[in-house]
Amino acid sequence: MRAGTGAARLAMVEDNSAQLFNRIGHFLAEHRLSPDPRHYAFAYRVCSDETGPLAQAVASLTDGGIRLSSRDIEALGGEIGTLAVAASPENAAKKADGLVAQTQMQVDGFTDMMHAIRAETQDFGRDLAASADAIRESRDTVGIDEVVRLTGVMLGRVRSAETKLEEATHEATELRAKLEEARDNARRDPLTDLPNRRAFEEAYAEQAATGARLCVAVCDVDHFKMVNDRFGHAVGDRVLKAIGEALIKACxxxxxxxxxxxxxxxxxxxxGLQVARATLEEARGTVAAKRYRLRESDEPLGAVTFSAGLTEASCEEILGTAFARADRLLYAAKHAGRNQVQTAHS
Structure with missing residues (x-):
């Protein structure tokens, strides 16, 4: 009896292992990740705890059929070891921003220090030059030539130090520019090159603080999962880029x-709401009228449309309130037949 129970347990363990192995393989294939140790370990952590924080973060990041990249895996803590709630995209982005801010402060302090040291060495050089001139004019000639020689050596060293400081200051300025670029990249979507969610939230807060008249729209591609399932993620990515370009041009x-x-x-x-709606309708009409074709085979992709919810936003309300209202209007547009814009006042 015990032998039978043990065999049953062993069979159950083997079956669970086989299922986990299949899930890992499917995960790697779905995201087109090579089965190297780092990717396999990351897939194991996601698939072995499908309700855990890492799996939830992956689900949020890949919502809509977006594939994970190596950069995404690193941002989610892809190295073997730590698995914590901090692995969410939001916390990873905050950590990156903190590192950029700290480095920026260090660079600012370093550059200021370089300017100060350069000013001091320039003053010191002028003083040494004046001392050398005074010694030359002195009536006491004992040891004067040697003092002048030593002073000349010191002046040479000062000039060399100034040159090195100038180079270091230039390098610090270049590093500051690179950090600004990194900060901008942290607020930009790598696929469409559009501002990302964080940039949008920051822009809303800045505009609301000025008391500007604001409207918020949420747009969602209709039947996008069908595009991904039928034509693949690469085609889906191109569709997203095209819709992003249409929105930029119209708006x-x-x-x-x-x-x-x-x-x-x-x-x-x-x-106001009327102008914003007319602008958004222009973008919607442009997208709906276009007929997409597959780049590889020229096969027609058919019409691609999006639905949108649009609302006025009071400068006193937080983005979450206005966005939730626009999101409800978006779903109303979906239920009403898609390819339309639903609006409401704040």
């Missing part, structure tokens, strides 16, 4: 962001 002067997955957000500033 010129306003902020268009990729909010996540197949979802875009538009922040209209300085216009």
């Amino acid at each position: 010129d002067g306003h902020l268009v962001a990729r909010y996540g997955g197949e979802e875009f957000a538009v922040l209209f500033s300085g216009v």
Whole structure:
């Protein structure tokens, strides 16, 4: 009896292991990740705890059929070892921003120090030059030549130090520019090159603080999962880029962001609901009228459309309130047949 129970348990363990192995293989294939140890370890952590914080973070990041990249894995703590709630994309981005801010402060302090040292060495050099001139004019000639020689050596060293400080200051200025670029990249979507969710949130807060008239739109590609399933993620990525470009062109002067997955957000500033709706309808009509074809085979992809929810936003309310209202309007547009814009006042 015990032998039978043990065999049953062993069979159950082997079956669970086989299922886990299959899930890991499917995960790697779905995201087109090579089965190297780092990717396999990351896939194991996701698939072995499908309700855990890491799996939830991956689900949020890949919502809408977006594939994980090596950069995403690193941002989610892809190295073998730590698995914590801090592995969420939001916390990873905050950590990156903190490191950038600390480094920026160090660079600022270093540059200021370089300027101060360079000013001091220039003053010191002038004093040494004046001392050398005074010695030359002195009537006491004992040892004067040697003192002048030593002073000349010191002046040479000072000039060499100034040259090195100048080079270090230039390097620090270049590093500061690179850090600014890194900070901008942290607020930009790598696929569409649009501002990302964080940039959108920051822009809303800045505009609301000025008391500007604001409208918020949430746009979602219709049946996007069907595009990914039928034609693959590469085609889906191109569709997202095309819709992003259409929104940018129609909404010129306003902020268009990729909010996540197949979802875009538009922040209209300085216009009312009627103007914002007309602008958004122009973008919707442009996208709906275009007929996409596969680049590889010229096979028609058919019409691609998006639905949108648009609302006025009071400068006193937080983005979450306005966004939730726009999101509800978006789902109303979906239920009403898609390929349309639903609006409401704040």
